[in-house]
Amino acid sequence: MQFAWSYKTNYLNAVCNIFHQEGSWAEVVSGFEYDKAIDNGVAGSKIIFNGPNKSEEDLKKAIKNDSLIHIDHLEELYSLIFLAEELKKRPKVAIRVNMDTGIYPMWDRFGFNYENGQAWDALNKIMISKKLDLVGLHCHIGTFMLSPNAYAIAAFKLTDLAINIEKKYSHYIKYIDLGGGFASKNTLKGSFLPGIDTNPSIDEYAEVISSALINSALNPEHLPTLILESGRALIDDAGYLLGSVIANKRLSAGKRATILDFGVNLLFTSFWYEHKITPAQEFTHYSEDTVLYGPLCMNIDVIRENINLPLLNKGDQVVAHCVGAYNVTQWMQFITLRPKIVLIDLDEKVHIIKDNETNQTMVSLEKLPEHLKKIDLK
């Protein structure tokens, strides 16, 4: 069993290195993330390279470093065969498989489909080419999966491919990568009950996956390693966003509205989740249904449509919970600068792991044509 830290979930170097220190490999989906992992000191052979868009340069780098390349489409497979010949090196590859696990929507846009035989076809192309070293099988059945059983189906279908490869080519797959998508304790929009009570625990996922693998017909002498690319399930609950109240107002229908100093620019995930927001100081016993707005002058900037909160005053502080995943990689620098990020370690020591942005950060890459340098605005 091996974890591979999903960079796209949160690629702050400090966060990545916590997981690398714990033994996690790196799972990256772009050349940018790949370089970041290398810069963090991850050995090339411990980087899993996913995603539909890997440039030829990216692939060359990955081949040279012995990274595990998860092929997404035939075009990539062909260019790998071509590059293998050019570089005189056998790339270590896996294919990404998509499949029907009873989940809607079915993520069939990534990788090769299992049911229609595309996956089996791609595997045969790899084996017959003899240029690529097939080391694994990968799938990623969806995101925020609330049904552990889907993983059992995925595990079954991947082991089925592995067994067929073993039968046909006497070749043993070294790992099965079931991707990520495990739910955190966040509450998805539209859920009736809070996620903390209803979302499956990690144990439940572990139980179905290991049972499926153990009960498969895999050769016990050559059991593949299980790789998981969990990101959110490991980091979401560990992130908090601290903000404060800018103002309160009554809307036309009489509903209370509170404007906070963070919005969808910082809390991108509020598009998906009903984030838990709590006040950070003593509050009144009286509470009221409130809408929480962000500070942007855009209508979409809503943190919570409806939340029962005590009455807050200007300057009161609030905490947004479970924000560790997908925010620092997806947040927007829209009309304002982004705040610093701190890490509190086990000894409760505080470390700044990302500083405040300044105007300079933003304009440093800008270039001004000569004729625009002078403005005469009087």
Place this chain on the structure above:
Amino acid sequence: MKRYQQLFINSTLNSYSTVFFSNNKLFAVLILLVTLIDISAGLSGLIAVVFTNLIAYWMGYNETSISKGSYAFNSLLVGLGLGVTYEFTLAFGILLLLSAIFTFFLTITLDGIIGKYALPFLSLPFLLAIWLFFIATEHFSSLHLSEQGIYIYNEIFNIGGMALVNKYEQLNTLQIPISLVIYFKSLGAIFFQYTLFAGIIIALGLLIYSRIAFSLSLLGFYTAYLFNIFIGVNLNEYDYSFIGFNFILTAIAIGGFFIVPSKASYFWVILLVPLIAIVTAGSNRVFITYHLAIYSLPFNVIVLLFLYILKFRTKNTLRIEEVFIQHYSPEKNLYLHQNSKNRFRNSYYFPVSLPFWGNWNITQGHSGSITHQAEWKHAWDFEIKDETNKTYYNAGVNNEDFYSFNKPIIAPAEGIVEEVVNSIEDNKIGDVNLNENWGNTIIIKHTALLYSKLSHLKKDSIKVNKGDYVKKGEIIAACGNTGRSPEPHLHFQFQATPHIGSTTIEFPLCYYISSIGNEYKFKQFAIPKEGETIANIEKNTLLSKAFHFIPGQKINFIVRDFNTKAKEEVGWEVFTDYYNNSYIQCNKTKSKAYFVNDGTVFYFKHFEGNKKSLLFYFYLASYKMLLGFYKNLAIKDQFPVNQMNNKLLLLLQDFIAPFYIFMKTDFNSSHQKIDDTLNTNYIKFKSNAEYRVFNSLRKKTSFSLSIKSNCLFTLIIKDNNKIVEATCID
């Protein structure tokens, strides 16, 4: 053609040296020359040997046995016996050939009859044949008694002129004790040469062949000598009837050839000698009435008796070890036996592994204080523990909180399922079910009198049925908490009978890794103890592939010497002989390194050939390799004494080897580096061979062995100031 030539030379020469249990060519040549002192007798012997071997080959007998001389040495003795008695005429020639055929038939027959009892036929065929022929030919008037041996000086003059006559005279008038004269004459008498000269040559040959055999010959002879003085037998009688060699041959046979030389074997030589004296005296009285000599009868009787009775012992209280693989040299028998006894003493155990995946802790071992007692003491209880030594997480109030619960249980070895109980409810934590003590249980029969029992399994988790054949490593159940089990754990034991509740037997586990944190110890055929954390060996694909040598495989190296800058290409090929031994052979030096790969461990069994060859260094460097990688894991072993040596010291060692061994060569290796455990491209080992005399380090050869993804080896050898690098090429 070359093959026939080789077969001819080997079969002829070995027929001579085999009389002394040797296959030393130089020794054989010396004996051949000695027999030719009496030219017609010597030729008779040679003709008998060649003729017997031809007949054996023509009739289609085993070529190896022919080339070892096993079929012809009795004919040789008969030929010599007849040759010294009769003059060489046409009639005698025909008689000689007949005697050779007859002796050969007797040889094969006796081999068949007593070979069944794993006993050697020794010189029984010779005895039967020569007695028959002497009785039969007594009245053949066309045979004439030979006058050779009567006019000894004439004969010697014919061979070597006056010079040899002088030498001979000088030798015979040497002032040597009478006992030594009898000793030498007895040696010569084996080949019907009753002169001091012949005896000295043979004694010399014996010394060249084996120091142990030589010292045994003296031990046997002088014990007899003293015994005879003690009981008052006139020694000259032995001198007269030339049967002193019975003591010598018995001493070599029992002291070092059929028995591994040791204090005990020497002791038994001393004990058996008086018996030979009795047999000699007794049988002589009977045979004399038929005008027959007893020749080697006492030797045959005593050796066969002794070897036969040894087989019925139930305990080895005498510390007498029979030689199983005959190396035709008491030294080799001793060194290789000791080495293989230390290295492979357990390999006859049926290989059984641990019945689970990953690291488990032994919470109760053999003779454990809780339940592993009295007749059920040879058992283990296993549980999974975390870093803090806890067996559970959360509150530890439910079975599910325990790490061990529901973990897969695998078949520890292949076998047939004898018994299955699958329906007992899992206990609540803390409860025990004393009515169904063992809980859900599987019993597997692995081989005769070896059953393994796995107990306290989870209800309804058993996947096999009574009568099923299970493969090693197959998942058969899940760990549970049934029977007398207050918390989830696995009970594992071996027993000799197939019942639930059978008493336990002590039986070792084949291979496992015992670990404390990141420190690993490799154990083989051992019984793990309470408190140990152990796991099955996780094999590494690259190592398994690299050391998987298949017959016909060719391996080529480029060898560079760092000092002289010399460059050389060396080629090896892998073979398997018809005894199913696999070996790597060096194309140039024809050196052979015998190896075994049992899937978990690769090791060399034996090396023969050039000790300067790359193959020898490879043998030293990878003497024993675990096919899984565990960082810093140390593996130790010992080379046979005669493998790396100082020749002179070894001669000294040979004399005292049965009593004390002061030379030893250790093998040490450690796992150094691996680039990646999942997709291994590179692994590095360090190893060395340390040669010690009286425990002080005399010489050390160090190796660094690395293996790359395409299974190519790179071996760096540091031997004194010499540094050599050998790299595999495709």
